[in-house]
Amino acid sequence: MSVDAPLPSSPRLIIDLAAVRSNYLLMAERSGTALCGAAIKADAYGLGLQEIAPVLVKAGCTSFFCAHVSEGMVARQILGHEVEIFILNGVQFGEAPLLRQKHLIPVLSTPEHVSLWHEAGENAPAALHVDTGMNRLGLPWQGDVPDMVKGLNLTLVMSHLACGSAPDHPMNQQQLERFAVIRTAFAGVRASLANSAGILLGKNWHFDLTRPGIALYGGAPLDEGGPVLAPVAHIEAPILQVFPLRQGQSVGYGADFTATKDMMIATVAIGYADGLRRDASPGGFGRINGQKVPLVGRVSMDLSTFDISTLVKPPKPGDLLCLLGKDLQALAIASDTLSYEVLTGLGPRFVREYKGCGA
């Protein structure tokens, strides 16, 4: 057993590349006549750019979206020069030459971005982010945007939906109408509005290029409903100890869980340092042999405790507890957050294994 081999005591994060492929193909189909790109920012939503990006290319993706310049540089190394890579956070002072050299396309979102790219000269392609109501990043849609960007070699004009996860929210229609206005000013330039949720809003939101993120990684894009996606991330963590907790005894930090009856507890080698959020208890759960077992007591940094009282056949130390998979959304809800934050919050201590797609 060498230092590089997975140790029985380490939790594993298994990432299903065939599921990523399947989710991409579904989003591409739902994108209709629009091309389907992919958001690969934040290390492909925490799941591994190095392994995931090539799978997306093989599935037909040619347009990738990173947040940071640093991410784009890594993506370029992985993906070679046959694909386009957009940098959603734009360009900062001093970075333009680097972007040009790596053929990264900045998404110009501020007057300063536009100036920096103008000054860099040479007519390299740029994208334009127009803010239609998100009020986070982008040139205001009401402003004289076409005049401001005159002379630039624009390859894409985009905006971002604030409320796509709630299909009935009036902002979706309002942002669509504002974006349509902007688009008419940029004839011949590709347009992009839809993230995963936007794709599901329907063809009016698709324009020329879509850019799904969360759906590729198995997270639900909508607050309720939506297509069934293939689960991508699966955790398996070893059970370290199984013991009886007697009625009246407490478990874990703060002693704020007290057994109201005799119980059996399994202590598992996963904690909040691995991304099992403290918020997940109470309400969160794992599975042992497919059966649900609730989290009880506070999640610690390296350990967590589950109520295994209902299992007919109790597990032994060394057996595995599973988390995420098809339960990603439920665990996110129990943790008072979104699947996005659960995935990007997965810690560095996992042994990561990739399966599917010839991985």
Add this chain to the structure above:
Amino acid sequence: MSVDAPLPSSPRLIIDLAAVRSNYLLMAERSGTALCGAAIKADAYGLGLQEIAPVLVKAGCTSFFCAHVSEGMVARQILGHEVEIFILNGVQFGEAPLLRQKHLIPVLSTPEHVSLWHEAGENAPAALHVDTGMNRLGLPWQGDVPDMVKGLNLTLVMSHLACGSAPDHPMNQQQLERFAVIRTAFAGVRASLANSAGILLGKNWHFDLTRPGIALYGGAPLDEGGPVLAPVAHIEAPILQVFPLRQGQSVGYGADFTATKDMMIATVAIGYADGLRRDASPGGFGRINGQKVPLVGRVSMDLSTFDISTLVKPPKPGDLLCLLGKDLQALAIASDTLSYEVLTGLGPRFVREYKGCGA
């Protein structure tokens, strides 16, 4: 500007090694006649084992605590063979030879651990974890522990406080009394009960070896009060855009923050993928030139928005927003969690810089 140089668009995480040293020395002083070890699990609470562990050695630390065997192996590579390294999660089937080879000391916490170490033979040192009320990991204090471990070469007997952060909690005294009983059965074996909070409980809790964690990294060990610790982790993130938000306009996902008056907003290149938790808004804040600026709107994966209306001199794109430092505890509270989870949740996208202690 090469791929390895910090880019202006990347957030930076600055870790003050002189502060770690200062906090260690304070904890060592507060440990009285007990030796002061250090918990370095979870990559030194997310801040970098490689850089921090040698600083602790130079400050006089010779006993280190990891959670996983994999962490211990990395620590051994960094620290050489002059220090002792304990593995709090114990030993799993098949791992004993590796532990022996790397001179890692398993903390035996279950009957299975004890059997595995017995079977491995050869009398290599082991530690023993007795559960005095945490009910998470450890042999039950009521059981016949001395008999169970007969023949083992024990170098440490330890337990863990469930409620140390609340000095007045009755469990602290109860666990102390139980541990004292256990200890008498292991004459000549070193004893350890106190984490950071336990050190502050007073000399009765110190025994032979203390093992502070959070205090070393600048986090408050107590729910209220406690010594002033030197801040260790400092974030600096670039401002990407500054713009007016008019009364009635919303900002960010879900449009659930609406301006009740005209405001100025700064959009900053840091998001929950970096560990600025979604929970932090509302209630959380950063600083620009030392002045507090509140988070407004939802934190996104790569971006967040701050209300800079009160700043007399508004910042420009490229200026820096600061997070953590002396505000770690306040940000943790605003995020409905502990400083521990904030630190271990810091993401991989930072440019990490170490300062102090000749770093």
